Amino acid sequence: MSTLGTTPGGTNRPGTTPARSFDRPRGAVPGNLRKAVRPRTIPRLELGRPEAWALVACSLALALLGVSMIDMSGGSSSAEVLHPLAMRQAVFLGVGLMAGLACVLPHYRWLGRFAWIGYAATIALLIFLLIPFVPSWLVAPRNGSRGWIDLGPASLQPSELAKVAYVLALAMYLRYRKNYRTFTGFIPPAIITVVPMALILVQPDLGTCMLFIPTLFAMLVAAGARMKHIVLVVAMGLVLAPFSYPLLRPHQKERIVAMVTRVQGDYSRADSSQYQSLKAITLTGAGGVTGLDATHSRAVIEFNALPERHNDMIFVMVVNRHGLIGGLGVLGLYLVWFGCATTIAARCRDPFGRLVAVGLCAMVAAQTVVNLGVCVGLLPVTGVTLPFVSYGGSSLVALFLTVGLLVNISIRPPLGPMRKSFEYADDD
Amino acid sequence: MKINPLLPSMFHRRLALLYALMVVAFLPIGAKLGWLTVVRGDELRAEAERALVRHRWTPTVRGHVLDRKGRVLAQDTPGFDIAVDYEVITEEWALRQATADARAANRDAWLALSLEQRELLIAQSLPEHERALQEMWDEFARVGGVDRATIDARKGAILAEVRRVASSVWARAREQRQEELTRRARRPVEVSLAEVVRPIREQRQAHVILRNVDDGTAFAFRRLSERMPGVRVIDAGARQYPYETMRLRIARDTFPAPVRTEEPIEVELRGVATHALGWMRERVFAEDIERRPMRDRASGAIDRGHYQVGDHVGQSGVEAAMEDSLRGLRGQTTLHLDTGEREETPAEPGHDVRLTIDIALQARVQALMTPEVGLAQVAEWHREPTLPIGSPLNGAAVVLDVQTGEILAMVTTPTFTREDLRDRPDAIFNDPVNNPWVNRAIGAPYPPGSIAKAPLILGAVTSGAHRLGHAIECTGHFLPNRRDVFRCWIYKQFNTTHTARRGGALHAPEALSVSCNIYFYTIGRALGPSGVEEWYRNFGVGEGWGLGIGPESGGFLGRIGGAPLDVGDAINMGIGQGPVAWTPLHAADAYATIARGGLRIVPRIRTDAPAHAEDLRLDPEAMRQTLEGLRMAVTERDGTGSTLTHASGSEPIFNVPGLRVYGKTGTAQAPAIWTNDANELVPAGTPGARLRVEGDHSWFVVLVGEPGATPRYSIAVMMEYAGSGGRVSGPIANQIIHALVEEGYLPRVDALAGRAR
The missing domain is CATH 3.40.710.10 (DD-peptidase/beta-lactamase superfamily)
Known part of the structure; x- marks a missing residue:
């Protein structure tokens, strides 16, 4: 293992690092001291961390698979080397890699200073989306959802950035506290969560909105909230969830009805609300164990006219083209990715870094599970994309920001002996 | 306390729990994936591949009914029905065109306009479209060789019939809805008609205005359909019964004296052998489709003699009893959309039925x-x-x-x-x-x-x-x-x-x-x-x-x-x-x-x-x-x-x-x-x-x-x-x-x- 700037043989041997006060609450250090202890030299970076490289490798593999699938979604008639959409996605992959790299360079704790600013900025963007009479050349509803700001060559989907900003902000909030170990302590994190959720919900984008909930709970669990509180809140949420049904929009209700009737074997909506999931199931199964060859798969997908095939339904194309083997491969890549992210969190000793890693991993995992669940017909249709694979510039850039952050956390050695964070003897 | 090197602290144990949750969430997805691809793979692949081929049916000719001496008692003659879409018959088409015009002319401002403003704009271009439609109907009558009044009468009859069917469909829907809600709520529930009113099938499809026109007229209507919206020329071989009405001279010189005449009497006969021959129903019922569906329920085999909307079905007499033999099998053109290949199965005409009747x-x-x-x-x-x-x-x-x-x-x-x-x-x-x-x-x-x-x-x-x-x-x-x-x-x-x-x-x-x-x-x-x-x-x-x-x-x-x-x-x-x-x-x-x-x-x-x-x-x-x-x-x-x-x-x-x-x-x-x-x-x-x-x-x-x-x-x-x-x-x-x-x-x-x- 070759690492840059570390002593061989160990990364965080106690005693090798001078005592530093980074892990102390901010107010506890006098201002003049804070400046003095900031690392001025290039910090020792552990660039050889295998989990970091594996994370990047998985992300790249998934993104490249995505580009190839988006190319296939263009149908059998494209004469170009790459379908224009796939080309765009490849460009965004490049942009995402740069953004991610940029995100690796500064120490994540320094980035953490901008967490609240980032949070406020994304909230502002989300509010901007909802302002009536914003000209339609700037905010044009897509599929009835006001989620994109049109910026000429590309468009920005603020909810993607909001996901990252939210994790940073919540991590910033939770890192040195323990009030969330009381029941009332759940209130501030809940407020931090509900603001972006509500703004995304009214776009409307229920799918993205719902991803914040598992992320919140994962971060609370990691931060050491009492399990009995968590279990109680989750149970309450599950009990109350059905009562929120009347609050849903008609198209959302219809998707749930479509799913329930489909499972019951009633295909009467096969031409309307069940169409997408029935086509998805057909094309998924059609892949068989080894998948169809490229030309055949293109044709089958083109003439079955699967809606959102380059987008929410891209996993269907993966299985159609590469079969069960390809599908399980993708599942495996995600599990490795989550494993890497979890390892990064586990190796990190800094409470902020830990929570950021857990939060980002949870956000990606929730989105992955929801998307795959929809594709194989276990969940009603939502508008959630498959991380790294689905078409979408903002999403891809935001995901590589995520990867950048995780790599950032991974390669920064601990800055010194730290108080153990999130350790409570009385609970587990 | 012994510290597990892998899970040294509570945080690590919780991380392990979170990762375990992710794995657990993947299990049903993997299982469903396996079920779809391995267990149902072949079936779903066949279903997906069906989208690659498009079948077009070509009509067949119904068999003749002959008498014992070979005289044709019933035969299909080439003929065409001219049908027009319902919205063109009701002239709602003009309104739709006018709305489209008004929208196109005010593309950006349209959404901002109030309903009244929109109506005003629509009303401006409506008369023009209405006039155009009237002219098209005049042309329709001219091409069909009938006067405009006949066409209007036919349109009126169609509208009346569709309204009658619609009101009975809606009344039934309302009754059912009311019963269902009453049963669910366990108290009488009133449902207004407006809640159940939806366009019925007849309001979305074309209706036959002229029946059984000849080849030349059908061609003229095909040309007209390029200019007039909603005009459809349907290949509907008409069933003809050449001996249905006859004139006959009957000698009465051997009749009983009270009715005996030296001169024969000429009689006009109507409906000769109607009962034995039967007739054709011009509507396909659900029962027909149930009896001969396109695809056999059990084996999935295609039946080329299946019923489609628009078919004529033998009703009563030999037409009904020998339906399956008379009907014949449609031809099929199969177009492979991905390769452009084309396969043709020619139609098989129906078998003739020969009666012992003279x-x-x-x-x-x-x-x-x-x-x-x-x-x-x-x-x-x-x-x-x-x-x-x-x-x-x-x-x-x-x-x-x-x-x-x-x-x-x-x-x-x-x-x-x-x-x-x-x-x-x-x-x-x-x-x-x-x-x-x-x-x-x-x-x-x-x-x-x-x-x-x-x-x-x-x-x-x-x-x-x-x-x-x-x-x-x-x-x-x-x-x-x-x-x-x-x-x-x-x-x-x-x-x-x-x-x-x-x-x-x-x-x-x-x-x-x-x-x-x-x-x-x-x-x-x-x-x-x-x-x-x-x-x-x-x-x-x-x-x-x-x-x-x-x-x-x-x-x-x-x-x-x-x-x-x-x-x-x-x-x-x-x-x-x-x-x-x-x-x-x-x-x-x-x-x-x-x-x-x-x-x-x-x-x-x-x-x-x-x-x-x-x-x-x-x-x-x-x-x-x-x-x-x-x-x-x-x-x-x-x-x-x-x-x-x-x-x-x-x-x-x-x-x-x-x-x-x-x-x-x-x-x-x-x-x-x-x-x-x-x-x-x-x-x-x-x-x-x-x-x-x-x-x-x-x-x-x-x-x-x-x-x-x-x-x-x-x-x-x-x-x-x-x-x-x-x-x-x-x-x-x-x-x-x-x-x-x-x-x-x-x-x-x-x-x-x-x-x-």
Whole structure:
């Protein structure tokens, strides 16, 4: 293992690092001291961390698979080397890699200073989306959802950035506290969560909105909230969830009805609300164990006219083209990715870094599970994309920001002996 | 405390828990993926690949229906229907165009406009589109070669019909919704009509404005459809029935004197053989699609004969019975969308069906039974008619070829044309007195009356219940001390007995000839309930023939409710009354069996139908004496079927020279028809009910052939509520023999020279 700037043989041997006060609450250090202890030299970076490289490798593999699938979604008639959409996605992959790299360079704790600013900025963007009479050349509803700001060559989907900003902000909030170990302590994190959720919900984008909930709970669990509180809140949420049904929009209700009737074997909506999931199931199964060859798969997908095939339904194309083997491969890549992210969190000793890693991993995992669940017909249709694979510039850039952050956390050695964070003897 | 190096702290344990949750969340996804790809993989792949091919169906041609001489009775002719989309018929199209125009002209501002402003903009461009549409309809009428008023009338009829259907669909939907909600809420729930109003299928599809236009006109409409919206040219081969209406000259110089004329009468026949042929329904029902779906439910195999909306379906008669054979198989063009390959399966035309009917003979028989010709209406010489003089008489006649069992003619009156079906279905289906839709020749049972006597004497002798040597005295009434029941007709009418008239007891031939009831009551009693039933059954009563031209009545035998027959029934059934009924075809069949010496051949109406024969092993001497009796009945002075007496004298009923005729009359008591105010059948004597028809059914069955040879044709004539068999049905049977001669089925013999010409 070759690492840059570390002593061989160990990364965080106690005693090798001078005592530093980074892990102390901010107010506890006098201002003049804070400046003095900031690392001025290039910090020792552990660039050889295998989990970091594996994370990047998985992300790249998934993104490249995505580009190839988006190319296939263009149908059998494209004469170009790459379908224009796939080309765009490849460009965004490049942009995402740069953004991610940029995100690796500064120490994540320094980035953490901008967490609240980032949070406020994304909230502002989300509010901007909802302002009536914003000209339609700037905010044009897509599929009835006001989620994109049109910026000429590309468009920005603020909810993607909001996901990252939210994790940073919540991590910033939770890192040195323990009030969330009381029941009332759940209130501030809940407020931090509900603001972006509500703004995304009214776009409307229920799918993205719902991803914040598992992320919140994962971060609370990691931060050491009492399990009995968590279990109680989750149970309450599950009990109350059905009562929120009347609050849903008609198209959302219809998707749930479509799913329930489909499972019951009633295909009467096969031409309307069940169409997408029935086509998805057909094309998924059609892949068989080894998948169809490229030309055949293109044709089958083109003439079955699967809606959102380059987008929410891209996993269907993966299985159609590469079969069960390809599908399980993708599942495996995600599990490795989550494993890497979890390892990064586990190796990190800094409470902020830990929570950021857990939060980002949870956000990606929730989105992955929801998307795959929809594709194989276990969940009603939502508008959630498959991380790294689905078409979408903002999403891809935001995901590589995520990867950048995780790599950032991974390669920064601990800055010194730290108080153990999130350790409570009385609970587990 | 021992620290686990992998999970050194609570944070790490919780991380492990979170990762475990992620893995657990993936498990059902992986499992479902495996199930879809491995377990259902092949099935789903086949389903996905179906989208790669597009099938287009090419029409086939329905088979012809031919008569025994190959004349075409029904054929598909190329023809096209011109249909127009509903919104163009309602002229909502203009509104939609105007809206689209207004939107296009104010693209950006449209969403910001208020409803009133929008309406104003739409109203500005509406008149222009309305005018354009009116011009297009004018053009439509011109291309179709009809005047605009006709088109507008047709449009009006379509709109009215669609509105009627829609309102009934909505009313039903509302009722169902109301019931459902009431059931769910457990209290009455009101649903307004507006909640259930949705466009029905008829409001989204095209409707036929012009039917059956020719090739050239269809081409012109195809050109028009490039300019006029919603015009569709549908390839709808029209079914034609060339002999449906005919004009025929009927010679009346051999008619009974009161209606005899030297000049032939010209009759217009409507609906020749409609019942036997059936007709086409121009709508496909869900039942048709259920019966022959495109894809077999079990095997998934494609049936090229499946039904599609727009198909015409055989309804009634041979068109319905032979539907599957006549229909043919569509052709199919399969286009592989991914490779551009094209496969063609040519259409297979339907098979022709050949009937044993001779349409010319059929037409002649129908003409004879047309009231204005004179035989099938109530006349003074019918004696004691129950209906006013001149009333038309309904009935049926069947001509069977004795040798083969083939039906040469089968007429039922009244009949109707397919145009009548379309234009005044109520007159056909809702007339309980005349019941035009019933094929009386095979579809309605009638008490046989005295024509049953010949089959029964044969049965009684063959089974040993009666000896031919045993003469029976006609005593006027069968029970010595009851003068009011089981009487002979001669006792009823003339208060005498056959024995008194003839001066002795009767043997079988005389008994048949004079149709003595006492003789046959005795035969009925001798056979007993089971014997009577058995012999009626042997002659075909109780079951149909499987002709393949639609519903058949097997007649009936036995009491309603299944109570066993008693001796009283047997005695009554000896003269063809009581719990027994058959159809004219049963009668012709029974007599054809007698003519064959006891060999029963089940009647057929399709030349390709297999012949089923059964030998009843009738007693030869009884056969001889029965035929002798049947001959005497139409030749002897006192035979019931020999003489027609009218105001100007009397004449023989049968007057075809050089032919040997055997026959039997029957005058069968029949239940009267009562209807209520709603024109529905009700039991006799119901308060407020009206007596519509009463009286006896008039039967005549004839075997005819050349002298000294087996009879060649069996003819049964039945006229409903017409009274005397000899007087009403006899002359018709006689004219049918003339018709057989005219059509070459029997030799024409010069009356004076006495030899075949």
